[in-house]
Amino acid sequence: MNQTYGIVGVTAVILATVLVGALGLRVSRTTSDFYVASRTVAPHLNAFAVSGEYLSAASFLGVAGLVLAQGADMLWLPIGYTAGFLVLLLFVAAPLRRSGAYTLPDFAEARLESRAVRRVAGVLVVGIGWLYLLPQLRGAGLTLRLLTGAPGWLGGLVVAAVVTVAVAAGGMRSVTFVQAFQYWLKLTALLVPVVFLLLAWRADHAPAPAWDDRPVFHRATEVRVDRPLTLTVREPVRVTVSGTVDGRPAHGTSLRLGEGRHRIGADTTVRFPAGAHVPLPDRAPDRTAPSSWAEPLSPDRERHSLYATYGRILATFLGTMGLPHVVVRFYTNPDGRAARRTTVSVLGLLGAFYLLVPLYGVLGRLYAPDLLLTGDTDAAVLVLPQRLIGGVAGDLLGALVAGGACAAFLSTACGLTMSVAGVLGQDVLPGLGIRHFRLATLAAIAVPAAAAAVVGDLPVADAVGLAFAVSASSFCPLLVLGIWWRGLTPPGATAGLLLGGGSALTAVTATIAGGARSGRLHTLLAWPAVWSVPVGFAAMVLISLATRDRVPPGTATTMARLHLPEPTPTPRPGPATT
Amino acid sequence: MGAESVPRREVVTGREETVTGRPPRPFGGTTAARPEPSSHPRPDPRLRRLMRRQLRAALIATALLALPLGLLPVLLRTLPLAGAAPRVPPAVWLLLGVAPYPALLAIGAWYVRRAERNETDTAAGAPAERP
Numbered sequence: 001m002n003q004t005y006g007i008v009g010v011t012a013v014i015l016a017t018v019l020v021g022a023l024g025l026r027v028s029r030t031t032s033d034f035y036v037a038s039r040t041v042a043p044h045l046n047a048f049a050v051s052g053e054y055l056s057a058a059s060f061l062g063v064a065g066l067v068l069a070q071g072a073d074m075l076w077l078p079i080g081y082t083a084g085f086l087v088l089l090l091f092v093a094a095p096l097r098r099s100g101a102y103t104l105p106d107f108a109e110a111r112l113e114s115r116a117v118r119r120v121a122g123v124l125v126v127g128i129g130w131l132y133l134l135p136q137l138r139g140a141g142l143t144l145r146l147l148t149g150a151p152g153w154l155g156g157l158v159v160a161a162v163v164t165v166a167v168a169a170g171g172m173r174s175v176t177f178v179q180a181f182q183y184w185l186k187l188t189a190l191l192v193p194v195v196f197l198l199l200a201w202r203a204d205h206a207p208a209p210a211w212d213d214r215p216v217f218h219r220a221t222e223v224r225v226d227r228p229l230t231l232t233v234r235e236p237v238r239v240t241v242s243g244t245v246d247g248r249p250a251h252g253t254s255l256r257l258g259e260g261r262h263r264i265g266a267d268t269t270v271r272f273p274a275g276a277h278v279p280l281p282d283r284a285p286d287r288t289a290p291s292s293w294a295e296p297l298s299p300d301r302e303r304h305s306l307y308a309t310y311g312r313i314l315a316t317f318l319g320t321m322g323l324p325h326v327v328v329r330f331y332t333n334p335d336g337r338a339a340r341r342t343t344v345s346v347l348g349l350l351g352a353f354y355l356l357v358p359l360y361g362v363l364g365r366l367y368a369p370d371l372l373l374t375g376d377t378d379a380a381v382l383v384l385p386q387r388l389i390g391g392v393a394g395d396l397l398g399a400l401v402a403g404g405a406c407a408a409f410l411s412t413a414c415g416l417t418m419s420v421a422g423v424l425g426q427d428v429l430p431g432l433g434i435r436h437f438r439l440a441t442l443a444a445i446a447v448p449a450a451a452a453a454v455v456g457d458l459p460v461a462d463a464v465g466l467a468f469a470v471s472a473s474s475f476c477p478l479l480v481l482g483i484w485w486r487g488l489t490p491p492g493a494t495a496g497l498l499l500g501g502g503s504a505l506t507a508v509t510a511t512i513a514g515g516a517r518s519g520r521l522h523t524l525l526a527w528p529a530v531w532s533v534p535v536g537f538a539a540m541v542l543i544s545l546a547t548r549d550r551v552p553p554g555t556a557t558t559m560a561r562l563h564l565p566e567p568t569p570t571p572r573p574g575p576a577t578t
Numbered sequence: 579m580g581a582e583s584v585p586r587r588e589v590v591t592g593r594e595e596t597v598t599g600r601p602p603r604p605f606g607g608t609t610a611a612r613p614e615p616s617s618h619p620r621p622d623p624r625l626r627r628l629m630r631r632q633l634r635a636a637l638i639a640t641a642l643l644a645l646p647l648g649l650l651p652v653l654l655r656t657l658p659l660a661g662a663a664p665r666v667p668p669a670v671w672l673l674l675g676v677a678p679y680p681a682l683l684a685i686g687a688w689y690v691r692r693a694e695r696n697e698t699d700t701a702a703g704a705p706a707e708r709p
Binding site: 075083091094306337341344352354362 | 682690700701
């Protein structure tokens with residue numbers, strides 16, 4: 001990829017973000033402004049902002065990468081990312097807005113009248129936020145590495161710095177404008193290139209990709225290997241190599257790679273002929289992350305994939321409502337009805353975006369199967385314009401896509417940092433106002449930035465799924481039971497949060513740390529939602545029933561507040577306010 | 579009109595001075611104080627009815643969402659359509675890549691209309707029409 005265009009694209013997005021954020025700063029004065037934009041955001045603007053914030057690196061880069069690697073099964077992720085908002089709409093949106101709380105811990109305290117529940121919820125918000133920030137920063141590192149050749153950790157650091165400035169300076173008001181702007185940027189950045197990509201694909205006689213475990217180079221492809229790599233070649237293939245293969249240096253020489261394992265040295269370019277099978281990387285035993293995620297279907301995966309599919313469905317359907325950066329946006333709606341209308345608009349906006357994403361995955365399978373070899377499947381969206389179109393047009397479209405990717409991780413990282421900092425600032429550091437919020441912002445982003453530099457490669461879409469799983473097993477029970485069941489008690493809620501959220505968090509941490517790399521245990525731990533969501537619900541219900549005398553005294557009042565429509569605050573014609 | 583007895587919605591933040599557990603006022607303190615919880619001693623039958631109706635609407639919508647989508651993975655696995663076959667038929671791509679999104683939007687729009695009607699009905703025959 002021509003680096004200049006890409007760098008210009010990314011720089012433009014970063015500058016625009018800071019600029020739009022600075023404009024917002026001029027209007028955000030009071031603390032209320034700072035946190036929830038004084039609740040004057042209109043449903044449509046708010047829907048753009050929610051969608052802009054929600055469409056993360058996982059949606060923009062990760063889904064296409066996973067479709068490339070594993071095929072149509074991965075389409076469950078975007079379905080779940082969208083359906084999560086429907087579930088949120090059905091059970092949570094309006095009551096949550098009517099509760100008048102800023103954050104999930106606020107809701108927990110308002111509903112259950114307990115500081116202890118609030119503290120547990122706070123810890124979980126920070127945990128989920130950090131889990132979700134991690135892949136964003138990794139996506140940032142990947143994008144900037146492809147664009148500039150800079151090491152991955154540097155990209156994460158740059159994004160962390162921009163986010164800190166944008167969030168600490170402007171707060172929610174400016175973030176609202178930034179997010180709304182970035183939704184349209186992201187949609188454009190996928191929509192425009194895909195038109196040209198499809199035209200190029202048609203001009204290439206519209207080939208259909210194969211989804212077995214032996215992808216083929218559709219065209220002669222030059223693969224650049226940055227890190228040393230061990231491959232398994234299953235059919236002898238004649239390649240042109242510059243660099244080192246099996247310890248021997250080569251300079252543009254033609255080599256025959258026989259059947260078996262081959263070691264490719266760092267900074268080596270290998271050119272494969274059209275029609276050759278893509279050799280797949282060996283999973284090195286010392287890898288820190290379960291890299292099997294980015295591999296095509298293996299028999300082992302196939303056996304567990306139905307369970308994994310349901311794990312994804314459950315986590316994303318139920319987890320969306322508990323994502324801290326999503327929930328915080330509902331407080332910016334003027335009232336409960338506006339919150340519902342915002343959510344319906346979001347369903348449409350997300351659907352429009354996710355219609356485009358699979359196309360990139362399919363085209364990536366055809367024209368960029370070498371990403372399976374290097375393990376950078378998340379880069380599929382970024383490399384396609386250059387591969388399929390090439391020339392200046394390819395460079396320009398590549399810059400557009402890079403800018404969109406940049407918007408994706410920036411917006412989500414902004415929103416997450418905002419809400420994690422909000423919880424840190426209010427619950428961990430003593431609440432003294434805006435100064436502490438800025439301090440908390442630093443803490444909110446520094447931890448995942450450090451972790452992103454340490455933790456190995458997780459495909460971003462599945463890493464995000466881990467955050468969804470924790471959220472689905474902790475906050476989903478809290479919100480659904482808290483809103484719809486009078487019998488919920490503080491001990492019940494605490495037990496549910498700790499058992500459901502805690503077990504999911506443990507499973508997820510074990511997965512990230514690479515505890516179990518394959519087999520049944522890995523599957524159970526990597527997609528915990530199937531068992532941890534029932535655990536969370538059961539714990540909350542059973543412990544609440546056992547502690548019936550602890551039902552908060554204000555439950556009836558709170559329920560009325562959650563469910564009855566607001567008295568119309570603005571003068572509106574009609575006899576509504578008698 | 580059932581809403582006038584409802585306390586005004588207030589901003590809730592975590593401040594150390596909360597002793598009663600009641601949500602305190604925000605830092606800015608721009609809003610009025612909340613009425614005491616005791617102003618609403620017993621569950622309101624109208625509220626119960628509204629909650630039941632809202633929950634029913636939500637559960638119907640959930641069924642519309644969960645039944646087709648929940649069965650789809652099993653169906654795709656059982657029918658010899660998708661599987662590990664090298665060529666994934668276009669029907670599968672359409673079913674997973676396109677069809678769910680209009681359906682989700684339609685279910686959402688239906689639910690919002692239903693929920694707003696429930697709320698309007700609860701407001702004791704005072705239809706609060708919105709443009």
